[in-house]
Amino acid sequence: MTQSPAAPRQAELITVEGGAKPDIAILESEERVPWQGHTARYALPEVYAAIKAHKTTLLFVNTRSQAELLFQELWRINDDTLPIALHHGSLDVGQRRKVEAAMARNELRAVVATSTLDLGIDWGDVDLVIHVGAPKGASRLAQRIGRANHRMDEPSKAILVPANRFEVMECRAALDANYLGHQDTPPLREGALDVLAQHVLGMAVAAPFRADDLYAEVTSAAPYAGLSRETFDRIVEFVATGGYALKVYERYAKIKLTEDGTWRLTHPRFAQQYRMNAGTIIEAPMLEIRLIGRRTRSAIARGGRPLGKIEEAFLETLSPGDTFLFAGEVLRFEGIHETSCLVTKATSEEPKVPYYGGSKFPLSTYLAKEVRAMLADPARWSVLPDQVRDWLAIQKLKSIIPGPNDLLVETFPNGKLFHMVLYPFEGRLAHQTLGMLLTRRLERARAMPLGFVATDYSISIWGRRDMGAMIADGSLSLDALFDEDMLGDDLESWMADSWLLKRSFRQCAVISGLIEKRHPGQEKTGRQVTVSSDLVYDVLRAHEPDHILMQATWADAATGLLDVSRVSDLLARIKHHIVHIDLDQISPLAVPVMLEIGRESVVGEARDADLREASREAMIALAMGEPGD
Amino acid sequence: MNALARRLKQGECEALEIALAGERVACDPSGVLYLPAEDCLVVTDLHLEKGAAFARRGMFLPPYDTAATLALLALCLDRYRPARVVCLGDSFHDRKGAALMPEGERDALAGLMRGRDWIWIAGNHDPEPPQGIGGETLLDVTIGSLSFRHEPTTGLRRGEVSGHLHPVARLAGRGSRRACFATDGDRMILPSFGVTTGGLNVLDRAFHGLFDMPRALACMIGHAGIYPVRFGALAAG
Numbered sequence: 001m002t003q004s005p006a007a008p009r010q011a012e013l014i015t016v017e018g019g020a021k022p023d024i025a026i027l028e029s030e031e032r033v034p035w036q037g038h039t040a041r042y043a044l045p046e047v048y049a050a051i052k053a054h055k056t057t058l059l060f061v062n063t064r065s066q067a068e069l070l071f072q073e074l075w076r077i078n079d080d081t082l083p084i085a086l087h088h089g090s091l092d093v094g095q096r097r098k099v100e101a102a103m104a105r106n107e108l109r110a111v112v113a114t115s116t117l118d119l120g121i122d123w124g125d126v127d128l129v130i131h132v133g134a135p136k137g138a139s140r141l142a143q144r145i146g147r148a149n150h151r152m153d154e155p156s157k158a159i160l161v162p163a164n165r166f167e168v169m170e171c172r173a174a175l176d177a178n179y180l181g182h183q184d185t186p187p188l189r190e191g192a193l194d195v196l197a198q199h200v201l202g203m204a205v206a207a208p209f210r211a212d213d214l215y216a217e218v219t220s221a222a223p224y225a226g227l228s229r230e231t232f233d234r235i236v237e238f239v240a241t242g243g244y245a246l247k248v249y250e251r252y253a254k255i256k257l258t259e260d261g262t263w264r265l266t267h268p269r270f271a272q273q274y275r276m277n278a279g280t281i282i283e284a285p286m287l288e289i290r291l292i293g294r295r296t297r298s299a300i301a302r303g304g305r306p307l308g309k310i311e312e313a314f315l316e317t318l319s320p321g322d323t324f325l326f327a328g329e330v331l332r333f334e335g336i337h338e339t340s341c342l343v344t345k346a347t348s349e350e351p352k353v354p355y356y357g358g359s360k361f362p363l364s365t366y367l368a369k370e371v372r373a374m375l376a377d378p379a380r381w382s383v384l385p386d387q388v389r390d391w392l393a394i395q396k397l398k399s400i401i402p403g404p405n406d407l408l409v410e411t412f413p414n415g416k417l418f419h420m421v422l423y424p425f426e427g428r429l430a431h432q433t434l435g436m437l438l439t440r441r442l443e444r445a446r447a448m449p450l451g452f453v454a455t456d457y458s459i460s461i462w463g464r465r466d467m468g469a470m471i472a473d474g475s476l477s478l479d480a481l482f483d484e485d486m487l488g489d490d491l492e493s494w495m496a497d498s499w500l501l502k503r504s505f506r507q508c509a510v511i512s513g514l515i516e517k518r519h520p521g522q523e524k525t526g527r528q529v530t531v532s533s534d535l536v537y538d539v540l541r542a543h544e545p546d547h548i549l550m551q552a553t554w555a556d557a558a559t560g561l562l563d564v565s566r567v568s569d570l571l572a573r574i575k576h577h578i579v580h581i582d583l584d585q586i587s588p589l590a591v592p593v594m595l596e597i598g599r600e601s602v603v604g605e606a607r608d609a610d611l612r613e614a615s616r617e618a619m620i621a622l623a624m625g626e627p628g629d
Numbered sequence: 630m631n632a633l634a635r636r637l638k639q640g641e642c643e644a645l646e647i648a649l650a651g652e653r654v655a656c657d658p659s660g661v662l663y664l665p666a667e668d669c670l671v672v673t674d675l676h677l678e679k680g681a682a683f684a685r686r687g688m689f690l691p692p693y694d695t696a697a698t699l700a701l702l703a704l705c706l707d708r709y710r711p712a713r714v715v716c717l718g719d720s721f722h723d724r725k726g727a728a729l730m731p732e733g734e735r736d737a738l739a740g741l742m743r744g745r746d747w748i749w750i751a752g753n754h755d756p757e758p759p760q761g762i763g764g765e766t767l768l769d770v771t772i773g774s775l776s777f778r779h780e781p782t783t784g785l786r787r788g789e790v791s792g793h794l795h796p797v798a799r800l801a802g803r804g805s806r807r808a809c810f811a812t813d814g815d816r817m818i819l820p821s822f823g824v825t826t827g828g829l830n831v832l833d834r835a836f837h838g839l840f841d842m843p844r845a846l847a848c849m850i851g852h853a854g855i856y857p858v859r860f861g862a863l864a865a866g
Contacts, residue, residue, distance in 0.1 A: 242689025248731055249684045249692060270687050315866065336865060496631075514689060531683070532827040537692055538632040539824055543693035 022145055022156040026171050026385075033165055035389050036455070036592040038062075039069055040163040048077055050159060051084070054128040056103070057110040060144050061132045064088045064114055068325045071112045075328070082109040086328045089116045090286075091308040095327070129158040134167040134456075137364035138177035164459045166371070166592060168388045170363070173370035189559055191223035193235060193552035195280055197512035200239045202278065204255045205271045207264035211236060235550045236263065238512070243548050265556045277510070277517050287312050287341045289326060289444060289468060295334050307331075307343075315341055321403035323348055363427040363456045365566065369404075371457075372425050376404040391588050399587040400579060407535055407574035409478060410590060411468030412583040417450065418466045421590040423458045424568050430563040434570070435459045437486045442467070445476050458593040478578045484571045487564065495557065496541065504557040506533040508549055545597060635852065636660075640704045645848055645855040647738040649817055650788035652774055656810045656848050658855050660820045661705045662790065667772050670709050671778075672702065673717035673792025676754070676823035677734070684706035685725070690825070695734045698826045699741065706741055714745055715770065717792040717819065718752025718779030720759065723762060723849060727759030738762065752779040752793065771774040781839055794835055797828030798847035801864040806830070808857075809847040813840040820850065832865045 005578050031042040040047075051057045051074075061067045071086040078084060085108050096116075102108050106125055135141035145158040160171040196218065203209045216233050218224045237243040240263075241253045253262045254270045265271060266514045292304035307327045315336065322333045323346040331343040363371075374380050378401070381389045395401060402408035402423065410421045420442075424431065431454035438461060442449040447470060449463035461467075470476035509515040514532050540547055558564040586594055636659065644663065655663040661715040662671040675698055680690040688831060699751075706714070721727050730738075747764035751757070758766035769778035774788055781791040796811040796818050808820035811831050816839065821828065830845050845860040 238689075242684065242692070244689070244692055246692050248681070249689055252687070252689075254687050273687055312866075432814065516688060516831070525768045531688075531690065532825065535632060535825045539693050539697055540691040542633045543691060545793060547691075 014610065022158060024145060024156075024158045024160065024175055026168065026175065027159050027161045028385055030416075033168060033385065036164050036595040038066060038133055038163045039073075041073060043132075043161050044073055044077060046072060047132070047161060050128065050130060051082060051110045052080065056106065056126045057106060057128040058126050058144075059110060059112045059130045059132060061112065061114060062134075062136065064090055065325075067112050067114050068328065071328045071388060072325060072330075074110070074112070083107060084110040084112070087113040087116055089112050089114060090310060091327055092306045094306075095308065100397075113337045127157060130161060131158065131171075132161045133163045134363075135174045136170075136456075137296055137365070138174050138367060141174045163392055164592060165388050166455075168384060169371050169374055170367060170456075172383060173367050173374055177370060190555070191221070191227065192508075192511075193231070193513040193548065194231075194508040195200045195226075196232075196237055197235050197285045197552075198278065198280065200236055201254065201274050201513055203268075204239070204263055204265050205274045205461070208264040210262055228281075230232065232547070234246075238548050245544055245547075273516070274513070276351065277513060279517075280511050280605070283290075285340060286310060287315060287336065289331075290340045290342055290343055292334070292342055293329070294341070294443045295344065298486060300337050303340065304342065310341060325417060363425070365426075365569075367436070367499070368425040368427065371402045372402075376401060383405065395588040398588065399582050399583060402579055405573060406577045407482070407570075408578045408585055408589075409578060409580045410587050411466075411471065411580070412585055412587070412590075413466065414462070414586060414594070417462045417464065418468070418585075419460055419590070420467045420595070421458055421460045421587070421593060423589065424570050424574070426455050426566050427456055427563065428456045430566040430570065431455070431459045433491075433562045433564060434567050435461060437490050437567075438481065440490055440494060441481055441486060442476075443468075445481070447476060453596045455593050455596055460590065462597075471580055472582065476490045478580055479576075482571060482574060482578060484568065484575075485566055487571070491564070495554070495562075496545075501553060501557050502534050502537050505537045505549070508556060509533050509536065512549060512552065514549060544609065581610040633701075636701055636824075637704070639852075640701075641706065642854045645857065647812070647848070648814065649790070649812060649856075650774060650815050652788075655809070656855055657705065657709075658799065658850050659701060659705050660808060660822045660850065661702075661709075662810070662817070662819055663709050663711070664773065664775070667710050667713065669713040669715060669772055670705065670711035671715045671717060671777065671819065672822045673819045674704070674719045674752075674795060674821035674823055674826055675702070675716060676719055676722045676821070676826050678737075679722035679731055679823060679825050681725060681729065682722040685723075691726075694825045696737070699734065699737045701824065702796060703737075703741055703823070706745075712746060713748070713772075714742075715748045715772070715777055716750060717777060717790070718750045719754040719793065719821075720749055720752065722753040722823075723754060724757060726755065727762050731760075731773070735762075750777060750779050754841065769832065781816070781818055783796060784838060785813075785841055786839075789816040790819065791816075792819050792821065794818055795826055795828045796831045796847070798831050798849050798858065799864050799866060802856065802864055806866075807849040807851065809849045811836070811840065811845070811847055813842075813846070816843065830863075830865055831860065832863055863865040 027043055027046060029043045029046055034042055047059070059070065061070055067086060067088045071084070074084055083102075085102065087096055087099050099108070099111060103111060129145050131141065131144060145156045160175065162168040162171045199218070200214065203214060211233070215229060218232065219227055219535070234243055240255045241247070241249040253266055256266050258264050282465045284435070288310040289307040289310050290304035291307055292299040292302075310326065315333070320333055320335050323330050324333065325331070330346040330348060332346040334342040334344055336342070371482070375392070380394070381392055384392075392401070399410060400408060408423045412419055424434065426434075435452040435454045438459075439449045439452055442461065442463065447463050447467050449461055452459060452461040467476060471478060510517055515533055515536070540550060544550075639658040640657040644657040646653060646655050648654075653665060655665065657663055660672070663669070664671070677695045677698060680692045680694045683690045684692070741765060748758060748770055749764050749766045750770065751766060751768055769776060771777070775790050776788055777790050779791060780788065780793040796809050797820070798805040798809045798811075799806045806828060808828055809831065810820060811818045818839070840860070842860060847860065847863060848855050848856045848857045
């Protein structure tokens with residue numbers, strides 16, 4: 001169990017002496033280590049050679065899209081047709097079980113996997129683990145490496161394959177940590193209010209309860225130890241009648257305070273409703289992918305072979321005929337039939353649409369600190385590959401190497417625009433939040449920012465005015481720009497209308513019982529009968545922005561989607577430690593993030609441009625008198 | 630952006646005037662249809678008291694939807710000042726909605742109806758006249774050369790204006806779903822007006838056979854106006 005550093009220990013930590021030291025290496029490629037990207041395509045021949053030299057290899061990656069891509073690339077060079085399989089959470093269960101069984105029988109030479117194989121896979125004679133991409137956390141790496149030679153007396157053998165230059169440093173840091181036995185599993189998060197609401201109703205379903213007793217019981221659980229009585233009472237009100245300031249639902253109450261001082265269910269059907277909706281795992285809407293031979297009426301009716309599940313949101317970006325990578329094959333999207341996505345085998349080898357999605361782990365705080373420390377200390381660069389060492393050496397020459405607690409801010413012109421690049425090393429999530437907030441503040445400071453892009457390591461913001469010159473003449477103050485007050489009003493006003501908050505709200509609304517889950521069979525009745533949580537959110541925000549469910553949503557988004565606490569720690573850490581340098585041109589350290597620009601969509605809503613464009617032809621036709629009379 | 634804030638702003642945008650079965654009609658970005666020749670405003674699927682209807686079943690949706698919908702409708706009425714209003718059905722989310730409507734909302738609605746010829750078309754959610762609200766309840770009505778009813782009749786119909794299906798459209802390959810007026814120049818299906826009503830894609834099976842496809846347009850409600858887009862340029866979902 002993870003322990004909170006502040007709280008007293010809740011369990012004994014047992015350290016086992018002995019055991020074989022793992023044999024871990026970072027792949028040193030003959031090829032050039034890329035500046036950015038996550039595919040590690042450059043190292044494939046070496047990865048393939050390693051697979052050939054071992055009995056069974058487990059290849060770990062961080063996302064499903066990386067797994068698909070790596071699998072496809074390996075088969076492209078698989079001249080010996082080694083049995084190499086794919087395993088990730090979106091694949092059909094039957095297919096996954098087949099891979100697991102084949103692995104147990106030692107029939108496979110390699111399996112490309114995501115976190116689905118992190119834990120509990122102890123069968124098969126795995127003698128090598130290859131980790132493609134940075135591990136993002138030392139504990140996660142230890143867990144994954146442990147999949148090889150799962151015996152105390154034999155060393156685990158592993159190769160780390162960094163996908164870009166910063167990842168080389170990150171791999172090095174994780175490796176050092178692993179040798180030292182560091183654990184960096186994130187601490188327990190605070191208890192969520194939507195889960196509490198579900199629990200309160202569940203308790204009433206079981207038996208009438210007294211608020212005092214339940215409050216005492218709930219606060220005895222570590223995540224809810226800090227729950228105030230006022231918040232608890234508001235949650236009980238929420239369960240009873242929705243907890244709105246406008247009290248018009250009293251007569252429809254689900255639970256009522258009775259004369260004997262207990263809260264009781266008002267109708268047994270609410271117990272049934274509760275049982276249908278209990279649970280706290282809300283999955284993104286997924287559709288089943290079915291492979292059909294040809295797009296014919298009978299093939300569609302038969303349904304085809306299931307390949308797995310895919311996010312509805314991803315499919316919404318496709319048009320029939322588009323090709324994408326799934327289950328190791330290039331598939332052609334044919335259309336959606338009821339709750340299935342129909343696909344055929346594509347003739348092309350190159351998928352048109354890359355499939356992003358799945359989990360993205362943030363860089364652990366511990367590893368981030370280690371990477372900063374390594375960067376700050378040229379003496380430690382000797383363990384890094386030549387290319388990476390040279391890169392850092394040129395950075396030292398042309399710009400600055402920041403100290404371990406400094407925040408380096410570089411400004412330089414690039415074409416007609418001006419850039420500001422910062423290197424907080426706090427993970428993409430926290431950087432995205434910070435980038436969003438900084439852009440707002442730069443706008444207020446009249447620096448005319450146009451957009452930003454964030455990676456795990458750095459952020460680049462660009463705009464029309466020379467931010468370097470503004471800092472020099474005092475019209476832009478870095479101390480003010482990075483002041484901790486940005487987590488107040490700025491964060492709030494940005495968040496309020498952000499789609500991130502709507503996503504959290506949907507989850508909270510379902511878990512807390514405000515909106516019912518969709519049950520199997522209900523999908524067919526069509527979208528018009530379901531409640532749109534986005535619209536409910538808009539109405540609630542406009543009329544009662546401090547409703548308890550809005551607070552629950554906010555807390556949820558702040559931890560899960562925004563990493564606000566990490567941004568807050570960062571701002572505290574860098575106070576009086578901001579180092580600015582104005583450059584004539586891009587610095588070596590800035591190259592990776594600069595290459596990301598354009599690969600990602602930029603801030604802001606795409607307004608009506610697409611609509612205007614698409615309507616042009618019809619608009620002309622309309623003006624010319626058709627359709628109609 | 631908050632959908633309510635956006636809809637408030639849309640009231641300031643220009644309407645799209647098009648020909649419908651020989652009549653000039655204006656598709657207003659707020660989601661209502663205006664017939665200048667008849668000085669008549671048409672709105673559909675208000676779904677008033679939807680929050681309360683859900684609350685009766687144990688889902689406590691915010692009790693603010695009726696007030697918000699009526700406020701938006703008030704803006705439309707202020708702008709066009711129509712002599713006559715036709716509500717194309719599903720004006721209340723359930724049969725009890727009108728009778729149990731709280732005082733404040735009831736007064737607000739009465740204020741909007743005052744001095745106007747007001748027609749409630751019966752819908753599947755509200756098949757009976759709204760209790761204690763006033764106005765005239767009909768199954769359908771013909772005004773000028775156009776006929777108005779809740780559910781579209783199957784097949785091609787010249788001059789029919791209906792609601793019920795909550796049409797939305799999405800551009801192929803990009804963008805989000807937008808409410809739209811669906812028309813082929815002969816018939817029209819209006820977008821739902823209520824603030825918490827969802828939508829059904831015009832490419833869905835429910836719309837099959839209702840339009841002359843080569844001429845079918847989704848007049849999509851954007852941020853700054855209404856954009857007619859051919860069905861061929863749309864995507865499902």
